[in-house]
Amino acid sequence: xxxxxxxxxxxxxxxxxxxxxxxxxxxxxxxxxxxxxxxxxxxxxxxxxxxxxxxxxxxxxxxxxxxxxxxxxxxxxxxxxxxxxxxxxxxxxxxxxxxxxxxxxxxxxxxxxxxxxxxxxxxxxxxxxxxxxxxxxxxxxxxxxxxxxxxxxxxxxxxxxxxxxxxxxxxxxxxxxxxxxxxxxxxxxxxxxxxxxxxxxxxxxxxxxxxxxxxxxxxxxxxxxxxxxxxxxxxxxxxxxxxxxxxxxxxxxxxxxxxxxxxxxxxxxxxxxxxxxxxxxxxxxx
Amino acid sequence: xxxxxxxxxxxxxxxxxxxxxxxxxxxxxxxxxxxxxxxxxxxxxxxxxxxxxxxxxxxxxxxxxxxxxxxxxxxxxxxxxxxxxxxxxxxxxxxxxxxxxxxxxxxxxxxxxxxxxxxxxxxxxxxxxxxxxxxxxxxxxxxxxxxxxxxxxxxxxxxxxxxxxxxxxxxxxxxxxxxxxxxxxxxxxxxxxxxxxxxxxxxxxxxxxxxxxxxxxxxxxxxxxxxxxxxxxxxxxxxxxxxxxxxxxxxxxxxxxxxxxxxxxxxxxxxxxxxxxxxxxxxxxx
DNA sequence: ATAATAGTGTCTATCAGACACTATCTT
DNA sequence: AAGATAGTGTCTGATAGACACTATTAT
Numbered sequence: 001x002x003x004x005x006x007x008x009x010x011x012x013x014x015x016x017x018x019x020x021x022x023x024x025x026x027x028x029x030x031x032x033x034x035x036x037x038x039x040x041x042x043x044x045x046x047x048x049x050x051x052x053x054x055x056x057x058x059x060x061x062x063x064x065x066x067x068x069x070x071x072x073x074x075x076x077x078x079x080x081x082x083x084x085x086x087x088x089x090x091x092x093x094x095x096x097x098x099x100x101x102x103x104x105x106x107x108x109x110x111x112x113x114x115x116x117x118x119x120x121x122x123x124x125x126x127x128x129x130x131x132x133x134x135x136x137x138x139x140x141x142x143x144x145x146x147x148x149x150x151x152x153x154x155x156x157x158x159x160x161x162x163x164x165x166x167x168x169x170x171x172x173x174x175x176x177x178x179x180x181x182x183x184x185x186x187x188x189x190x191x192x193x194x195x196x197x198x199x200x201x202x203x204x205x206x207x208x209x210x211x212x213x214x215x216x217x218x219x220x221x222x223x224x225x226x227x228x229x230x231x232x233x234x235x236x237x238x239x240x241x242x243x244x245x246x247x248x249x250x251x252x253x254x255x256x257x258x259x260x261x262x263x264x265x266x267x268x269x270x271x272x273x274x275x276x277x278x279x280x281x282x283x284x285x286x
Numbered sequence: 287x288x289x290x291x292x293x294x295x296x297x298x299x300x301x302x303x304x305x306x307x308x309x310x311x312x313x314x315x316x317x318x319x320x321x322x323x324x325x326x327x328x329x330x331x332x333x334x335x336x337x338x339x340x341x342x343x344x345x346x347x348x349x350x351x352x353x354x355x356x357x358x359x360x361x362x363x364x365x366x367x368x369x370x371x372x373x374x375x376x377x378x379x380x381x382x383x384x385x386x387x388x389x390x391x392x393x394x395x396x397x398x399x400x401x402x403x404x405x406x407x408x409x410x411x412x413x414x415x416x417x418x419x420x421x422x423x424x425x426x427x428x429x430x431x432x433x434x435x436x437x438x439x440x441x442x443x444x445x446x447x448x449x450x451x452x453x454x455x456x457x458x459x460x461x462x463x464x465x466x467x468x469x470x471x472x473x474x475x476x477x478x479x480x481x482x483x484x485x486x487x488x489x490x491x492x493x494x495x496x497x498x499x500x501x502x503x504x505x506x507x508x509x510x511x512x513x514x515x516x517x518x519x520x521x522x523x524x525x526x527x528x529x530x531x532x533x534x535x536x537x538x539x540x541x542x543x544x545x546x547x548x549x550x551x552x553x554x555x556x557x558x559x560x561x562x563x564x565x566x567x568x569x570x571x572x
Numbered sequence: 573a574t575a576a577t578a579g580t581g582t583c584t585a586t587c588a589g590a591c592a593c594t595a596t597c598t599t
Numbered sequence: 600a601a602g603a604t605a606g607t608g609t610c611t612g613a614t615a616g617a618c619a620c621t622a623t624t625a626t
Contacts, residue, residue: 017352017353017354017355018304018305018306018307019304019305019307019353019355020304021304021305021307021391021412066303067303067305067391068303069303069393069410070393070410071393072391072392072393073389073391073412074391100388100389102386103359103386103389103414105307105353105358105359105360105414106358107355107356107357107358124355124356126307126353126359128389128391128414184470184471184474185470187474188470188473201578202578202579203577203578223616223617223618224577224578224579225578225579225580225581225616225617225618225619226615226616226617226618228578228579228580229579229580229581229615230614230615232579233614253578253623253624255624255625256576256577256625259575259576259577259624259625259626260575260576260577260578260624260625261576261577261578261579261622261623261624261625262577262578262623262624262625263577263578263579264578264579277614277615278564278566280564282615282616283615283616284616285584285585285586285615285616286585487605488605488606489604489605509589509590509591510604510605510606511589511590511591511592511605511606511607511608512588512589512590512591514605514606514607515588515606515607515608516587516588518606519587539596539597539605541597541598542598542603542604545597545598545599545602545603545604546596546597546598546602546603546604546605547595547596547597547598547603547604547605547606548596548597548598548604548605549604549605549606550605550606563587563588568588568589569588569589569613570589571588571589571590571611571612572612573626574625574626575624575625575626576623576624576625576626577622577623577624577625578621578622578623578624579620579621579622579623580619580620580621580622581618581619581620581621582617582618582619582620583616583617583618583619584615584616585614585615585616585617586613586614586615586616587612587613587614587615588611588612588613588614589610589611589612589613590609590610590611590612591608591609591610592607592608592609592610593606593607593608593609594605594606594607594608595604595605595606595607596603596604596605596606597602597603597604597605598601598602598603598604599600599601599602599603
């Protein structure tokens with residue numbers, strides 16, 4: 001056993017290796033059939049001293065920050081998202097769609113750990129990443145130490161069609177892992193509905209699946225008829241429908257900004273925690 | 287932003303909150319159609335001083351330990367498993383089946399954090415849990431600070447049919463989360479084969495699914511014929527079979543310890559990273 | 573009317589579950 | 600021979616994908 005971990009030393013905080021543990025929020029949103037991610041542009045710190053070492057200046061990065069004492073990782077990332085981007089997430093876990101997607105701890109992942117230009121003690125930063133689903137069209141407000149905060153198309157990030165091409169640190173990898181997690185979970189559980197408002201159309205749900213599958217599989221679009229049939233067939237453990245149509249009245253319909261028939265609004269049966277029919281990208285028939 | 291996180295303080299390790307970060311290994315093994323988990327019984331520390339505060343004495347616990355400096359969480363858990371239970375896992379990531387299943391960080395989860403009887407500074411311990419699949423029948427050897435290390439039936443753990451009834455700390459929750467993770471992943475990816483040796487029978491694979499589904503769904507057994515048909519149909523991206531039969535010769539068959547016909551051995555196509563046919567528990571027909 | 577999307581229904585290939593039947597080996 | 604498991608095949612109901620067709624609304 002590690003000599004440094006003897007019980008008698010446990011009260012000496014310097015006798016043990018203690019990393020800095022940060023949270024990273026992969027905040028997703030679907031708008032106009034496109035998947036967006038909330039990013040901040042890294043700028044100078046709040047002190048304004050430009051001589052300070054601050055890696056990845058002007059790079060886009062995932063919002064997040066260090067966990068404080070007597071705080072959980074979930075609480076930390078929610079707090080940081082409020083501070084950095086003005087995103088208000090309910091702390092109530094039942095309402096907030098927040099999922100752990102990866103823990104990153106290789107010693108070389110944080111520039112601070114190995115950058116030779118700075119003086120001082122060596123540091124190792126680990127990160128726990130969360131995928132977070134937002135429904136409301138929240139307008140991000142950048143904090144003092146980030147120049148900008150906004151939703152950017154995930155396709156632009158993956159195609160390196162952003163300033164500096166790549167994200168800061170290992171955030172590209174974190175994003176990819178979060179995407180994989182979401183696609184897996186959306187196949188098995190009613191996660192896609194978390195992207196939608198209280199009242200939603202089947203087209204809203206279809207847009208969610210389509211925006212993910214366009215990125216991770218070679219899907220151009222989902223056939224409307226089959227998708228509707230499948231979603232309407234979904235039931236929960238007790239055999240109750242997963243989504244329920246509102247009364248077929250004009251006020252319960254929503255028109256698209258373009259044209260076409262307005263779609264009927266549905267509400268969700270929130271008791272269901274799995275899908276009775278798996279949702280995977282369409283397999284073309286031979 | 288948190289005042290304590292000002293850049294100018296970054297070189298002072300005490301100016302920031304730094305938790306202890308531990309790893310927990312949820313090491314699974316399937317034997318005789320039963321799922322087992324590797325546990326250690328908590329005993330006195332290596333110093334032998336019984337007056338030291340050591341919570342959950344005589345409780346069964348997940349093996350694992352603190353991450354050291356310049357070490358990743360994956361490296362740490364593999365090292366600790368070697369130290370605590372004599373389990374040899376290849377560091378080579380491509381060969382070792384190791385999957386992150388949860389990060390646990392609520393401030394009250396570690397008894398050390400709030401136990402009033404001990405003096406000294408307050409501490410917060412976070413844990414990153416890994417599900418680890420073992421194939422070889424390894425004989426655990428307990429280290430000095432654990433009284434015992436052995437594989438225990440998961441069903442016994444879930445049914446509180448173990449000494450002290452529950453596991454130490456929040457390890458019951460960690461086990462449950464790891465089980466859920468495994469069932470999800472085994473539905474979508476060829477994870478079950480990692481439990482098997484290089485050469486295996488279809489019955490071996492069936493035993494893996496059966497041992498999990500018995501615990502998480504109300505499955506008594508999997509119908510043999512349908513399972514074989516489905517596994518044999520599986521193909522990879524290029525259309526190559528997922529498993530390949532060895533030449534039908536007596537030396538390529540393996541008899542069960544009981545009786546019945548010896549089963550043909552198969553080898554696995556290791557290129558496949560997903561299943562062409564989803565593996566979910568059988569739905570009884572109405 | 574036209575265009576565009578919503579929504580329903582039908583046809584068919586494929587898949588899943590039930591189960592019969594044969595093969596092979598142990599006792 | 601009896602018993603047990605391996606392995607294959609067949610039948611049938613359910614599901615998935617292709618697609619036709621109607622409905623509804625904006626322009």
